[in-house]
Amino acid sequence: MEALKQKIRDEGIVLSEQVLKVDAFLNHQIDPLLMQQIGHEFAERFRDQGITKIVTIEASGIAPAVMAGLELGIPVIFARKFQSLTLKNDLLISKVFSFTKQSESTIAISAKHLNSSDHVLVIDDFLANGHAAKALLDLIGQAGASVAGIGIVIEKSFQEGRDLLESEGYRVESLARVQSLQGGKVSFRD
Amino acid sequence: MEALKQKIRDEGIVLSEQVLKVDAFLNHQIDPLLMQQIGHEFAERFRDQGITKIVTIEASGIAPAVMAGLELGIPVIFARKFQSLTLKNDLLISKVFSFTKQSESTIAISAKHLNSSDHVLVIDDFLANGHAAKALLDLIGQAGASVAGIGIVIEKSFQEGRDLLESEGYRVESLARVQSLQGGKVSFRD
Numbered sequence: 455m456e457a458l459k460q461k462i463r464d465e466g467i468v469l470s471e472q473v474l475k476v477d478a479f480l481n482h483q484i485d486p487l488l489m490q491q492i493g494h495e496f497a498e499r500f501r502d503q504g505i506t507k508i509v510t511i512e513a514s515g516i517a518p519a520v521m522a523g524l525e526l527g528i529p530v531i532f533a534r535k536f537q538s539l540t541l542k543n544d545l546l547i548s549k550v551f552s553f554t555k556q557s558e559s560t561i562a563i564s565a566k567h568l569n570s571s572d573h574v575l576v577i578d579d580f581l582a583n584g585h586a587a588k589a590l591l592d593l594i595g596q597a598g599a600s601v602a603g604i605g606i607v608i609e610k611s612f613q614e615g616r617d618l619l620e621s622e623g624y625r626v627e628s629l630a631r632v633q634s635l636q637g638g639k640v641s642f643r644d
Numbered sequence: 645m646e647a648l649k650q651k652i653r654d655e656g657i658v659l660s661e662q663v664l665k666v667d668a669f670l671n672h673q674i675d676p677l678l679m680q681q682i683g684h685e686f687a688e689r690f691r692d693q694g695i696t697k698i699v700t701i702e703a704s705g706i707a708p709a710v711m712a713g714l715e716l717g718i719p720v721i722f723a724r725k726f727q728s729l730t731l732k733n734d735l736l737i738s739k740v741f742s743f744t745k746q747s748e749s750t751i752a753i754s755a756k757h758l759n760s761s762d763h764v765l766v767i768d769d770f771l772a773n774g775h776a777a778k779a780l781l782d783l784i785g786q787a788g789a790s791v792a793g794i795g796i797v798i799e800k801s802f803q804e805g806r807d808l809l810e811s812e813g814y815r816v817e818s819l820a821r822v823q824s825l826q827g828g829k830v831s832f833r834d
Contacts, residue, residue, distance in 0.1 A: 483721045483757045484706070486714035513702035513722060516674070520707045524676035531673045532703060555726075567673045 455495050455629040459642055461488060462608070462630055468638045472610075480579055480607065481514045492629060493521025496577060496605045499627045500526070503602045505575045507531060507568060509590055511561060514579040518607050522577055531568060533561040533590060546596040550589035553582065563593045570598035581606040581628060584615030591624070603627060610635075611643045645685050645819040649832055651678060652798070652820055658828045662800075670769055670797065671704045682819060683711025686767060686795040689817045690716070693792045695765045697721060697758060699780055701751060704769040708797050712767055721758060723751040723780060736786045740779035743772065753783045760788030771796040771818060774805030781814070793817060800825075801833050 465478040479485040496518070508530045510519035516532050523530040544565040551558045568574070574594050578586055587604055594601055604619060609628035612635075616626050631643040655668040669675040686708070695716060700709035701723045713720040726749070734755040741748045758764070764784050768776055777794055784791055794809060799818035802825075806816050821833040 477754060478757070479719075482724065482754055483719050484710055484713070485719060486710050487717070489710060490714055513706060513724070516703060516706045517710045517720075520674055520676045520679060520710065523674070524680055527677070529669075529673050529675060530707075534672065534703070564667060564672055567668070 455492070457488065457491055458607070458630045461485070462632075462640055466640055468635045468640060471635050472613075474608070474610070474632060474635055474640065476608065480517075484517050486517075489517045489521045492518045492607060493523075493525050495629055496522040496575070496627070497525030500575050500602060500605065503575075504573050505602045506572045507599070508575045508577055509533065509563070509568070509594060510577045511535070511586055511590060515577055518579065518605075519577040522575070522605065526575075529567075531563055533563050533593060535559045535561055546593045548589040548592040548596075550585050552585075561589055561593070563597070565597060568594065568597035568599050572597065572599035573602050574599050575602050576604045577606075578604075579607045581609040581615040581619075581626070582613045584613075584618040587615065587619060605629075608632060645682070647678065647681055648797070648820045651675070652822075652830055656830055658825045658830060661825050662803075664798070664800070664822060664825055664830065666798065670707075674707050676707075679707045679711045682708045682797060683713075683715050685819055686712040686765070686817070687715035690765050690792060690795065693765075694763050695792045696762045697789070698765045698767055699723065699753070699758070699784060700767045701725070701776055701780060705767055708769065708795075709767040712765070712795065716765075719757075721753055723753050723783060725749045725751055736783045738779040738782040738786075740775050742775075751779055751783070753787070755787060758784065758787040758789055762787070762789035763792050764789050765792050766794045767796075768794075769797045771799040771805040771809075771816070772803045774803075774808040777805065777809060795819075798822060 467475040511533045545562045603625035606628040609631045611631045633643040634641045657665040698720045735752045793815035796818040801821045823833040824831045
C-alpha cells in the first residue's frame with residue numbers, strides 16, 4: 455500500500471535495527487484519513503470471505519480495525535489487556551509476551567461476543583514475532599470460531615511472525631512489509 | 645442523539661445504580677457504523693471552531709475520536725495509560741483515578757504532538773466524575789494548547805463530572821445523557 459509506505463518513509467523513526475516508531479500516525483497520534491484508506495485496503499483484500507467479525511487488540515489495533523469494520527459492515531471486538539469491573543464473567547483468556555514492554559500480559563475477550571458461527575478477520579498494527587497474533591488466534595479458537603485471515607498494518611519481515619503464522623496455515627496480508635531497518639533507514643520488501 | 649439512545653436501550657446492561665455496561669457496542673465490541681454517526685455528530689457540534697487536534701484516552705475513546713477526526717479532517721492523539729519502550733522522552737504526564745478499576749494510573753502524551761498553537765477537542769466514551777477528562781485537560785494545559793470543548797459519548801448526569809467541567813468554563817457536549825439507572829432501567833435526561 456503505497457500511501458502507507460510513503461507515510462512510514464516521511465514520519466517513521468528508526469530507533470534501532472529492531473524498532474520502528476510510528477507514533478506520528480498510528481501508535482499515539484492517529485491519522486484518520488490514512489486509517490480510512492487502510493480500512494478500505496483490508497476490506498478489498500478480504501471482501502466476499504463471509505467474515506462476520508473483526509478481532510483486534512487494544513489500543514493501536516482499534517483505529518484500523520474499526521475502519522475495516524465500517525467498510526465490511528461488521529462489528530469489531532478489541533481484546534482487553536486487563537480485567538475491569540464491568541468485564542469479569544465468561545471471559546476467554548490468553549497470555550502474550552510483549553518484547554516492547556518486556557512483560558507478559560493477560561488478554562481477554564468476552565465469550566458472549568464470539569461463537570462458533572463466527573468467521574473472523576484478525577487485524578493488528580504490527581507483526582513482529584507473532585506473539586500477539588497467536589494469542590488472538592488462541593482466543594478465537596477457544597470461542598470455536600474460524601479464521602479468515604490476519605490483516606497487518608506494518609510487518610517486520612525480518613522477524614519470524616509471518617513464517618510462524620503461515621506454517622500453521624493462516625493467510626497473512628500486510629499492507630507494508632519492512633525488510634530491514636539497518637543503517638537507520640526503512641527498506642521495504644517488494 | 646436518538647440512534648445512540650436507542651442502542652443503549654436495546655443493548656446496554658444496567659449492572660447497578662452507578663454502572664451502565666455498553667460492552668456490546670462501545671467498550672469491548674464496537675459498532676463501526678454507530679461510531680461513524682457519533683463522529684459525524686461531534687463534528688457537527690464543533691465544526692468551524694478552528695479545532696486542530698482531538699485528544700482522547702485509550703482504549704474506548706479511540707473509535708469515536710477517530711471517526712470525529714475523519715469528519716473534521718484533523719489528527720487524533722490518544723493518551724496512553726503506561727509508558728512503553730518507544731514512548732519515553734518528552735512526555736506530558738498526569739494522574740487519573742479510575743473508579744471502575746479502583747486504582748490510579750499515569751496517563752501520558754508525547755509533547756511533540758501537541759503545542760501552544762493547537763486548539764483541542766477532547767473526546768471520551770464516558771463522563772462520570774470527570775477525573776479522566778480533568779487529567780486530559782491537564783495534559784493539554786501543560787502543552788500550552790487551548791480547549792474548544794469536551795465531547796462525551798455517554799454522560800452519567802447523576803454524577804458530578806459535567807458540573808465540575810462547566811464550573812471551570814468548559815463547554816461539554818454529551819450525545820446521550822443518562823439521568824438515572826434506578827430499578828435496572830436507563831432513563832435519559834431531556
